[in-house]
Amino acid sequence: MENVLELKNVTKAYDGFMLHDINIILPKGCIMGFIGENGAGKSTTIKLILNLIHRDSGEIKVFGKENIANNLEIKEDIGVVFDESNFPDTMNASDVNVVMKNIYKKWDAPAFFSYLTRFSLPLKKSIKEYSRGMKMKLSIAAALSHHAKLLILDEATSGLDPVVRDEILDVFLEFIQDEEHAVFISSHITSDLEKAADYITLIHNGQILFSESKDELLDEYGVLKCSAADYESIDKEIVFGCRKNTFGVEALIKRKALRGDYIVDSASIEDIMLFRIKGEVK
């Protein structure tokens, strides 16, 4: 089993929205950042992986096993963090331990308590009194304390301050030290993914625009800055979106294919996302 997660031609139609032929491959030992606008289909894709909704067609394999037929077996090895804490807020962290111990076969209470200490989460305070950051940390502690091999995070870092986000990213990087592990993280905070991710997958209007290694992406794309006249002379085949303003043109281009003497800045993941989604090629 080399791939932790494989989606092949997965389709799901809703009234007014459709997830088209989703293909994603996440090799073990890697972190994949799953980016896209709100409503692009990130959560829907994650729900399909977790078998929370029924797919119309296609194939999903987790740890090399078909996800519906092996539903419960697979879930023992997945840790999930959604965009909010899903425990009733009258519970406290030590209650969470008791509940999870009775749900996961491999629940590791000492590991859970050590995460609580590390995140400075109080044991007896009810979740109601937690801040948003604390709630997310509790969910992450819960997701990491049953020896999961795959961590799936749906917008888990959005709404958190940079300090907490950084702390959480460190935990993911630690988790990924084990070669058998993998992380699939959906987010619209692209800077986080720039720090941590090995692969970036961009989804737009229910379709995957690309799913590539981050280094290749950053290597491949550049932001060209030139005058409108210069822009006209460039082959539009290598342009993936542009922004025009009074000072000239900014365009996302394939760096290596560009001939001539131009100013090309390196593109961030955010640039790539914005240009690919919003920029027009004219």
Place this chain on the structure above:
Amino acid sequence: MKGLIIKDLFALRKQGKMILMIAVFYTIFSVFTKNISMLGAMIALLCTMMPITTMSFDEYCKWDRYALAMPVSGKTIVLSKYVLGLLLTLAGLVVISAASIGIVIITGEMPVSDALFTCFCIGVISLALQSVLLPILFKFGVEKGRFLLLPVFLIPAAVIFLLSKLGFTLPDAQTLKMLAYLSPAAVVPLIILSVFISIGIYSKKEF
């Protein structure tokens, strides 16, 4: 399953204190009024409502989605609500039986055997109500399902009222007692049917 029920009990902890206070209040109340039926009815109503309360907590914090992302099947989630209802009803019965015995000994309102019979009837009714309510709540969710609770309570009352208006005399006490003893034979299949309906409804849900 065990984890889910423990979670529900944790979530209900606050309610537990309130129930205790209500129970104490109605116990005192029933001693003074020499009428245990209020105490029984209140406890039965609370026990019936408990699984529903946990479902509204679940809805609020999107627990089901989270639980289904864990090694928990939809079937287990559905069953856990029935088991919780059964456990709470049994616990409630133990409490009201004990309280009723104590009260009727003090007040002499009725023989102990009659008091226990009343408790037994309350238990059966509570389970029957849960069997009707749970599929409705699984189907419509607690928010919308709540509005359907009233008809569920009112329709049987209305039917009995109408029947008596139309000249049907209620069966005499002896027959009613017979029916009550036979009622578990009807409630058990009702619960089983209800479980299957709920599982069917739940498997079609998307989260």
